[in-house]
Amino acid sequence: MQNLPDGTLYYPDFLDGPAQELLLKSIRDVVSEAPLFVPRMPKTGKPMSVRMTNCGPLGWVTDKENGYRYQAHHPQTGKVWPDIPKQLLDIWQELSTYSHPPEACLVNYYEVDAKMGLHQDRDEQEFDAPVLSISLGDSALFRIGSENRGGKTTSFKLNSGDVMLLSGKSRLAFHGVSRIYPGTSMLLKQEGRINLTLRRVTKAS
Numbered sequence: 001m002q003n004l005p006d007g008t009l010y011y012p013d014f015l016d017g018p019a020q021e022l023l024l025k026s027i028r029d030v031v032s033e034a035p036l037f038v039p040r041m042p043k044t045g046k047p048m049s050v051r052m053t054n055c056g057p058l059g060w061v062t063d064k065e066n067g068y069r070y071q072a073h074h075p076q077t078g079k080v081w082p083d084i085p086k087q088l089l090d091i092w093q094e095l096s097t098y099s100h101p102p103e104a105c106l107v108n109y110y111e112v113d114a115k116m117g118l119h120q121d122r123d124e125q126e127f128d129a130p131v132l133s134i135s136l137g138d139s140a141l142f143r144i145g146s147e148n149r150g151g152k153t154t155s156f157k158l159n160s161g162d163v164m165l166l167s168g169k170s171r172l173a174f175h176g177v178s179r180i181y182p183g184t185s186m187l188l189k190q191e192g193r194i195n196l197t198l199r200r201v202t203k204a205s
Helices: 017-033 085-094
Strands: 008-011 050-056 059-061 068-073 104-110 118-119 131-137 139-145 154-158 161-168 175-181 194-197
Touching: 017 050, 017 085, 017 104, 017 131, 017 194, 050 059, 059 104, 085 131, 085 161, 085 194, 139 194
Parallel strands: none
Antiparallel strands: 008 161, 050 104, 059 068, 104 194, 118 175, 131 161, 131 194, 139 154, 139 175
């Protein structure tokens, strides 16, 4: 695909149907241990349009009182997050040039009217590691720009089974999801999209 920012690596159809089904089963197991919750914006407490959870040693959360952060336990149950499924760790090892494992897998569930505004992934300590994203379910219109807010952006569809890495110059690029295309996948029991985002949070010793 042309015109993607430097460091944006796109792998369409990386996961075939059986691999998607296997991964979906693992994510359902994660959600059964760490239920989806509604994240809220710092200061205002405004709810985001996605529901989310995490797996791995650390999980990304946000709320009105304490804002964006990583922590080792679910904000509602108080339990530690489930382990990252091996299938995801294998994908990270295959596609990432970073020599240490991810510490967080953010699980975002988009209903058909959900969106994600342009933002940077910058709550981590380690920017040398890429952000690896996997799409399951209905297609989404993904939008990505540069490190500067308000710059030119490129939009393209992410389909079920697609994988993308933000690395190098695109690691801190502003990006978001403009819309979901309902009915474009039969993977999930109902319309919507799951996005899995693998991240390294701390610097490796």
